[in-house]
Every structure is written in structure tokens, then in C-alpha cells.
Amino acid sequence: MTGASCGVEKTIWDRLFTSLVAAIYIFLMFPIVLVVLLSFNSGEFLAFPLEGFSLRWFEALFSNKRFLDATLYSIQIAAVSTIVNGVIGTLAAIYVARYAKVARDFMRLIMTAPLLVPEILTAIALLFYFYEIRIGTDYSIGIQIGHIVVTFPYVFLNVSSALFNFDRSQEEAARSLGASGWMTFRRVTLPAIKPGIITGCLFAFVISFDIFNISLLLKSLGKNTLPLELFDYLRFNFDPTAAAIASLSIFMTFTAILIIDRTVGLRSLRF
Amino acid sequence: MTALTIDRINKRYGNLHILKDISIPIAKGEFVSLLGPSGCGKTTTLRCIAGFERPDDGSILFGNRDVTRTLPEQRDIGMVFQSYALFPHMTVAENLSFGLEVRKVSVPDRQKRIADVLAMVRLEGYDKRFPRELSGGQQQRVALARALVIEPSVLLLDEPLANLDATLRDEMRFFIRDLQQRVGITSIYVTHDQAEAMVMSDKIVVMSAGTISQFGSPREIYERPASQSVAGFIGRSNTISGKIAEALGQDSYKVDTPCGSIGTTGPAGLAKGAEVKIMIRPENIHTRKQCVGAGQKQEAGSGEAGKDENVLAGAVVNSVYQGSANQLAVKLASGDRVTVDVNGRNPLDVGEQVALRFAASDTWLLAS
Numbered sequence: 001m002t003g004a005s006c007g008v009e010k011t012i013w014d015r016l017f018t019s020l021v022a023a024i025y026i027f028l029m030f031p032i033v034l035v036v037l038l039s040f041n042s043g044e045f046l047a048f049p050l051e052g053f054s055l056r057w058f059e060a061l062f063s064n065k066r067f068l069d070a071t072l073y074s075i076q077i078a079a080v081s082t083i084v085n086g087v088i089g090t091l092a093a094i095y096v097a098r099y100a101k102v103a104r105d106f107m108r109l110i111m112t113a114p115l116l117v118p119e120i121l122t123a124i125a126l127l128f129y130f131y132e133i134r135i136g137t138d139y140s141i142g143i144q145i146g147h148i149v150v151t152f153p154y155v156f157l158n159v160s161s162a163l164f165n166f167d168r169s170q171e172e173a174a175r176s177l178g179a180s181g182w183m184t185f186r187r188v189t190l191p192a193i194k195p196g197i198i199t200g201c202l203f204a205f206v207i208s209f210d211i212f213n214i215s216l217l218l219k220s221l222g223k224n225t226l227p228l229e230l231f232d233y234l235r236f237n238f239d240p241t242a243a244a245i246a247s248l249s250i251f252m253t254f255t256a257i258l259i260i261d262r263t264v265g266l267r268s269l270r271f
Numbered sequence: 272m273t274a275l276t277i278d279r280i281n282k283r284y285g286n287l288h289i290l291k292d293i294s295i296p297i298a299k300g301e302f303v304s305l306l307g308p309s310g311c312g313k314t315t316t317l318r319c320i321a322g323f324e325r326p327d328d329g330s331i332l333f334g335n336r337d338v339t340r341t342l343p344e345q346r347d348i349g350m351v352f353q354s355y356a357l358f359p360h361m362t363v364a365e366n367l368s369f370g371l372e373v374r375k376v377s378v379p380d381r382q383k384r385i386a387d388v389l390a391m392v393r394l395e396g397y398d399k400r401f402p403r404e405l406s407g408g409q410q411q412r413v414a415l416a417r418a419l420v421i422e423p424s425v426l427l428l429d430e431p432l433a434n435l436d437a438t439l440r441d442e443m444r445f446f447i448r449d450l451q452q453r454v455g456i457t458s459i460y461v462t463h464d465q466a467e468a469m470v471m472s473d474k475i476v477v478m479s480a481g482t483i484s485q486f487g488s489p490r491e492i493y494e495r496p497a498s499q500s501v502a503g504f505i506g507r508s509n510t511i512s513g514k515i516a517e518a519l520g521q522d523s524y525k526v527d528t529p530c531g532s533i534g535t536t537g538p539a540g541l542a543k544g545a546e547v548k549i550m551i552r553p554e555n556i557h558t559r560k561q562c563v564g565a566g567q568k569q570e571a572g573s574g575e576a577g578k579d580e581n582v583l584a585g586a587v588v589n590s591v592y593q594g595s596a597n598q599l600a601v602k603l604a605s606g607d608r609v610t611v612d613v614n615g616r617n618p619l620d621v622g623e624q625v626a627l628r629f630a631a632s633d634t635w636l637l638a639s
Contacts, residue, residue, distance in 0.1 A: 169352040169353075169356035170356045170359075172321075172323055172352070173356040173358075173414075173417070175323075176321060176343055176418070177370035177421060179344055179370075188358055192360070
């Protein structure tokens, strides 16, 4: 901090900085607002100017069986990814934080690799691998594993950070009071890392609901996730149904953030 | 009767020998402090007693029960941590209830014991609060209550006051000591603060580099330190080097030093001619303005000094006002510097010649 910006009076730099932050927020929020606005447009095309308010594109969305099936399919895959990662991501974080000794940093890197490697590469690698071990892409197992792999780091990282901030002497206190290892975990450790688990799981859900590349390469026969269905749709149509789907997606993301805030508080997202 | 016996335990981490043949017998109801600088092994010793570390060899007995190979939860201990380690998602009452639930104490009995222990730590009415709603001192009292409510056979305290501010720390020392005496529980207290160990303990174990330097009462350790490092670690001390001239009795010696011959007290069995260091505490040295240098012989007949008194001459080289006392640095004829406490109202100026008087019984010889 320079002396100038520490003063009570706002300098030109403070004003500039505030404007810059505002500009960034506008840049990030503008497309979202735009899409939501377009989804309520009564016009035939995904374009401005808006012609009037209407819920017809939502109606079109919910009466389109393909979109409904895709939404349910996406929710199913996201839910399974969330539950599976909630368990294995937490266990992996506990192992790396507590028991890994020599290769801890290396393991942490490996666990976060799906986040670091471009998604398309992970998708291609998994595709080859699945054909090699004869899982193929006839069934949903391939795409499901793909989603689990890609969303795994979100649970792992959030639980790791919760464990890192956790004072282990609480566990020792519980042991000194006569609690077994399992009881200590259930009554002391688990409640302490619960915010990390919830946050990680919600991230996993939202990301899984959203990702495209993995789904494109690993999708099973005749089944599309919502982003894939949307992509197919937009290749031949240009009406605001797409905007309605986008609005639905945005709504789900906001719901997730709201749940995090209400249950564990957004403060737990600080690293 | 010994409540706790630590018998020749060793602990190594790779090449580091953390504990070397540590043996401590602790009587029932005693308050024993493990005192030493960080890295001396005091915390590792405590963690071995608690069961969080397992010694490589040696044994630990609670009464007659060998607990060396048992898990912490099987040992019947109460432990207080430096970080308090309260369960943040539980209220005060739930924190206290935890150990009782594990022990399957009935609900009415549980409530009674929680109420009793809260009264004991003077936190009545705080049972529904969460730890984050309490001050540091209150949290520490809850931690203490949580350890005591299960009525363990041993209470272990790992630097419990290190995170408190100075005033509160002083208050908590007496609070913990008083509580420990009322309950009569055998306690082991780890600290690096020698003042804390002095005022709280029945016995102090002074540790350094994985060994016990001295084990004794606070008085023994302060007045009869076993080595120069113990003398230096507990309180302030001065040392003057010399050689034993003759043994006057079983524990009194005459020592030749560059400042003359000095009458001293020391451990029995020091041989004539042995190199020793004479330790004197700053508060045991008395000063008097003096115009001529004087040795013991000169002063002997003057009446100011008793027959076991020593007198050394020196010049004041530094004077620091400390409120209750003035701390003087005095340079002796031999060149040694000696720290002396004098009454703050009679300041001596830098450069003044002073006579330093101290009784032979206030000295202690350290082998060098």
C-alpha cells in the first residue's frame, strides 16, 4: 500500500480502481443478463430488439421431450458424480492430508490433474481407455466415469482445504476423553470438514451439469446431456428455446450458490 | 504411592534421539512441570504419557497398570491443549458432555456433573454458549472443565496458558493450581515459562536436549541447580569461576578466584583443586558505596559482615531502573560482570565504587 491510497480521502487511483472492478463485473454479468432477457422474449429469433414479454420458450422447452429427457439425464449424471465424489473425494483428501508421507505433494498434484489437463485430452484418453478395456460407449458407464473424473478435484480440493484449516488437537482431545477413532471421526472431524464437503459437492454438481467436451466424446448411444442437446438444437434452430435452457442452467447454478451460502456460508469458499 | 511412573523411555525420529532414558516418578496428587526450551522433549514426553506417541522402549505405568502399549482412549486421562481444542460445533455443555457420553454416564448424572464442574471453573450459566462466544480465558476454563468432568486418573496440560495475555496468564496460574489442589488430581504440566513452573509446581523436571537436567522441588532447583544451564534457565544468575582451595565442611568450601578467596556452599564431594563456578542470584547480593577496594580478609573484622559473608569490590558500569528495583551491572576487579538488584530508591551512579556482600549460604557451586 502506498501512503496516498491509505489516506481517508479518495484519490484518483481509488476511483479508477473502483471503476475497473465495476467494469469487470459488468463484463461478467452482461451475457448472463442478456440471455435471461432473451429467454423471456416473445419474438421468433434469438436476437434483439426484444419484442415483448412471454413465457412461450419455457413452455416450448418443457413440452419438448428431448430437452426434458436430456435435463433429467444431466441431473442423473450430475447427482451420481456428486455422491460418488462426495465419498471418494473426501476419503482421498483425508488420505493425502493425514497418511501420505513421502509423496504427499506428488499425490496432491495427481489428484488435481483432471483440473489441470485440458478437458478434451482427458476425454480422448478416457475414450481410448474405455474401448481398450471393452467398456466402450454403448452404456452410460463411460460418460458417468468421465464426469466423476473431471469433477473429482472440486471435492478433493475443498475437503483438503477444510482439513488443512482444522486443528487436529480437537481429535486428540476427543481421544483423550475416551472416544474411539471412528467416533472421533464421526463426531469431531466430520462436522468440522462438512462445509468443505458440501461446497465441493455442489461445485461437482454444477460443473458436471455444465461440461461439454467429456459428454460429447463419451456419450452413450441415443442419450444426450442438456449441453449436448442444446448444441444439437442450435445447429438447426435459432429460436429463444436455447436462451430458456441457458436461463434454466443459470437458475440451477444460483440455487447451488444460495444453498452453499445458507448452509455453510460463502465464507468457507475462501482458501 | 506413585500414581505415574515413567521408566527409561526412549524416542527416536530417524536419526534424532528425542528422548534419552527419561525416568520420572510422580506421586499421587502431585503437580509436576516439565520445563525446558522448545525442542527439549517435554511435549514428546507428555504425548507419550497421553498415548499420542509410543516410546521406542521403556514403560509408562499408571499406578500398577502398564499403559505403554494402550491407546489414548483406554488410558483414563484428561488433557488440556494450548489451542484449547474445544469442539466448535458443540455448546459448552455438549463439549463437557462428550466424555461422559463416551463413558455411558446416565443423563441425570451427566447433567449434575456438568453443573458441578461449571461451578468449579466459575462458568455457571455459560452452558448454552458456543466456544466462539467466549473469551480466551473462558475457553481455557471450559477446556479444563472438559478434562476434569470425566474424573481422570491423570491431568495433562500442554502449555495451556501460552495463548493468553500476560495479566490473564498470571491469574490462570493460580486458578489452575488452586483447582488442582482442591480436586487433588495428579497433574503434569508442560511449559517453557520458568516463572509459571516455579509458582505452580510441587516438582519441576528441567529438560534439555532429550535428557533430564534436574528433577526436584522449585526451591531445590532455584537454590541448588545441578548445572550452569539449569541455573541460567531458572531465573537470573551470576557466576564467578574459581578453584576449590579447601573443603570447610560437608557442603561448604573455600574457593580461590581472581577476586580473592570466597566462602561458598556446594554439593558434597568436590575435590580440592577442582574447577568450579560460583553461582549467586542477583537478589542475594547487597551493595554498599565504597571508596577503597576490599577483599574478604579486610572486611572480616569490621563488623558489617558476618563470618560467612563475602565482600567483593567493583565499579558500577550500568544501571537500569525497573520500578521495584534497580538492576546494576558491576564490574569486578577480575573483569567479571555481576548483575545486582538494589532498592530502586537508592540509585547508584555509573562509575561509583561499590562493595558487594553476599552470604556463603546464598552461593552454590556448579561443576565446570
